[in-house]
Amino acid sequence: MSAARITALTALTMLLAACGPTRPAPGIQGDPERGKIALTQYACHSCHTVPSIAGSKVYVGRPLGDMAERRYIAGKVPNTQDNLVRWIMDPQAIDPDNAMPNMGVSERDAIDISAYLLSQ
């Protein structure tokens, strides 16, 4: 291995270590840090309590603190990242009478939001 490659690898390792808890959980797509901001721009925290987001105690949507452990979304579909993205973008496509509105979330934002929720 050349000196340049060793230097590059060392730099990469240090960069990853510096990322700490902000990097996505293994197997998760998207940018959790961006998702953390995006979710406040679609008012997710107005109805849900969300880890590390300042907000009121609300009892409208379920708390989102344990999404990585959750087995089902809305009791309807398995809690995979793909399904979570679908849910965030259009809840009524999965559960027509659900009270969570379609907030018009773009696919990129939904992926990042799901990355944040699944990395907690």
Add this chain to the structure above:
Amino acid sequence: MVLTLLGAGLIGAVIGLIVLRGGFYNIAATAQHYPLIYTVFEEGLQYSVQNHARDIQVPAGLGAPEQVRRGAAVYGANCIQCHGGPGVAPLQQGMSMQPVPGPLVDADLNWETRELYWITRNGIKMSGMPAWEYHLSDNDIWAVVAFVSAMPNMTTEDFRRMTAPGDAPAIATQGDQP
């Protein structure tokens, strides 16, 4: 002792001025409050509303079906844009405000009926919540309070139907001034 306190006060004031004039505090609506600051603001809001609303008398018979229907029309014309409702999203202006306007289906958990009236009538400084005293009649303010109080028992379909534009008395919100 006095000199020490004065000195500490002066140093604090200088640091405060540096932070203020340096523009270091991020005022962007994408940057959330620190949880402690949010909690202090929210508690201050709670106590202030409790205090100022304490003498308000809730009219007898609040929540009659006709009044709730009237309140639904007022809500659809003036409130849904920022607060949304069961199954209905607020407009983008409402969902990306800070502080976020928040749902009202749980308003009765946080506020007494007289406090909901006070908030609607007087608004909340620095929160984006407008005062409606000069824009809605007193009857309409009570009607919308009655509607919000009835929201927890509505399905998403009830809510959508009642607040839909064109439903019975919706048009009158601008005409019925105090």
